[in-house]
Amino acid sequence: REPPRVALVCGSGLGALAEELTEPITIDYRDIPHFPRSTVQGHAGRLVVGRLGSAPCAVLQGRFHLYEGNAPSQVVIPVRTMALLGVHTLVLTNAAGSLRPELGPGHLLVIRDHIDLPGLAGRSPLVGPNDERFGTRFPSMTDAYDPALRRLALALAPKELRARSGVYVGVGGPSYETPAECRYLRRAGAHAVG
């Protein structure tokens, strides 16, 4: 069987994307060495490998969050597992909070850049000895999100999603943001928070 070259990580409520795969093989996260447990509702905690159209593809039904008590190094285990399998294209999806009135519920934000607040405060998964298999010690974060893939996403998104490009700010959670925090994050240039 051809190994997947494309992987999709499904956020809250988006796990049904895995049903689009043909010839699916499903593996519970519990059966994958070193994977943490999924504890969030709407995150099934399964890896489904199959084909999306003709492309061999992996769909991760659920991600791990810092607020579940995972260390940053545990949160990235699925992404690093995909890289070791030979995946070169990763699509991340999640449910996020809008910081802009023009971005209502049901809109799609294609992330062009991010502000990683835990990372800026020293809670980056890259802290510690560098594993060269996953990149260099000081990775450039210019175009962290591939410009060609972003253009494709914006061009192909169904009209009703009113897709636009924007900046995502990552926070620790699990509390949602206070109004003052939302004002602060909006002024920092973010369009959505999660």
Ligand SMILES: O=P(O)(O)O[C@@H]1C[C@H](O)[C@@H](CO)O1
């Ligand atoms: O990564 P997901 O889509 O789960 O993102 C957010 C964070 C929480 O899990 C949840 C909070 O509403 O959605």
Ligand SMILES: Nc1nc2[nH]cnc2c(=O)[nH]1
């Ligand atoms: N932090 C955060 N995460 C979310 N996930 C879905 N909505 C939100 C939100 O408003 N804030």
